[in-house]
Amino acid sequence: MVANPSQADFDKPKRESVPIDSPSTLQKLIGRREFGPLVLLIVEIVAFSLLSTTFLSTGNLSNLLAFTPEMGMMALGMTMLITAGEFDLSVGSVFGLAPIIMWTLFNQEVMSLEAAFFVALGMSVLIGFFNGWFVTKLKIPSFLVTLGMMMVARGTALYITDGFPQRTWRADSALTEIIVGDFYIGEFRVYASLLWFILFAVVLGFLLTQSRFGNWIQAAGGNSSAAHARGVRVNRTKIMLFILTAVLAAYAGITSSIRVSAANPNSGTGYELEVIAMVVIGGTALMGGYGTIIGTIIGVFILRMMRNGIVMIGIPGLAYNIFIGAIILGMMALHSWLERRHHSGT
């Protein structure tokens, strides 16, 4: 009995024992794609706090956290979309257009602020749907489709407003409080947008890693024909993600317009590339198949802190792009090196 291995042996837990070369917890942590960005973020925080006495002050931190969620929300949507193998260049324009629609409708007394809010979000659903439909049904690369949409949306915002900002101060609504109302924890000023950002991040993180939809997103980006053959609705998945990305960009734009009390038709210009940079720096694969919400949050903070920090230590703000470019190149080199090392090891 003992000498003869039987089926029962297969069921014994010892069969599940750890393989000899199983990596330790520390090795696993280092092997994660988020590890490089995390180290960079820590180095950045340490460096800036050593070089500037005010970098870690409550005033500066709450300032930093006021703007970060707006870029962050766009980056969350973009993470899901890039994981599915597509990206969206129109987010910056949607960020600008949505608040223009909302405030114009409200200021012209066409409808209440709440109704205008939903009309603006509805418009972003349409924009996302058009993007997705063009990419999946007409098989046009997302680069071209969303480049076109970027111009259409920006042009619409400029045309509606004649290029002038919309006033926003007349609104005194519960809605604005819910979206971006502020409160104090001690001296620390917290905007509601930070809470929304955390909520969105948790929900989307769960969706990406734990749900069937998340599995489909990764499969669509990794090998869409194989996914399709298994019955995964690749096109529908992608269309839904284009819609999600556009809605989050619109919501972020509305948040921003309430916080700064201005809806400028030019706001959000250039954000699309910064958002894509945040996502890719965080470890999401630009070509799809792998995405990480935690990495994106790290990426968002790396870039936002860089913008804030270089000003705090006295480097002219105009030099910002030099640092961002260097970070992107450095992180891509790191990811590619880790990838090659990983593959040569197997």
Add this chain to the structure above:
Amino acid sequence: MATELVRMENINKFFGRVQALNNVNFTVYENEIVGLLGDNGAGKSTLIKILSGAVLQSSGKIYIRGQEVDIDNTTDAIKHGIETIYQDSALVTQLSIARNLFLGREPLKGPGFLQWMDQDKMNVEASRLMREVGITKNIPPTTPISALSGGERQAVAIARAMYFDSDLIILDEPTNNLGVEETHGVLRFVRNARDSGHSCIFIAHNIHHVFQVVDRIVVLRRGEVVADDIDPKQYTVQEVEEVITGMRVM
């Protein structure tokens, strides 16, 4: 007599003026491994592509268990229980073994609208399947496909076909680019698949591999079936090679 599983009848395929298949009749019975042989350009991959939905026949009919079926695309084929395993192409290399096995049919848990994947179940089932298909090495089911060897990838694809009860598993050059041990592994997976009640079509350039695993050999030559019931136990490799090259008529 064995029951008929798939029958392809009078299949013709033209690519422009070139006739790739000429009135081909091809049958697979339940619980058998058929070796499909032929020189380059003999039409074996065209025949397989028609069966797996990648190519549409110009004329001819396909029956599954006696029922005529239309196979217009790969999804149709899978729906009818025909699974084709090409090297690599059917797997998402970034995803884990378990996620690939259950892709498109993920088990769910949790209440109503808020459902998530039952990853514990997926992992347990994946481990069991990998053992069943014949992988003896202890590979965690959370390992991404990209970290697996060619033979192990074949194992995952075969395991998936077995688990979702594909009646017919088509293996197109499954032993290409594999080492000796890996090849033996794949041949073992194929036998295991047959022994658990699946039929297989096995296509390989290496005729020795075919001889080691199949129950019956069908030979195509210039788009026509020239032999469809060669018992590998009664013929030598050389004799079959002569049939393939047209030096021997059966």
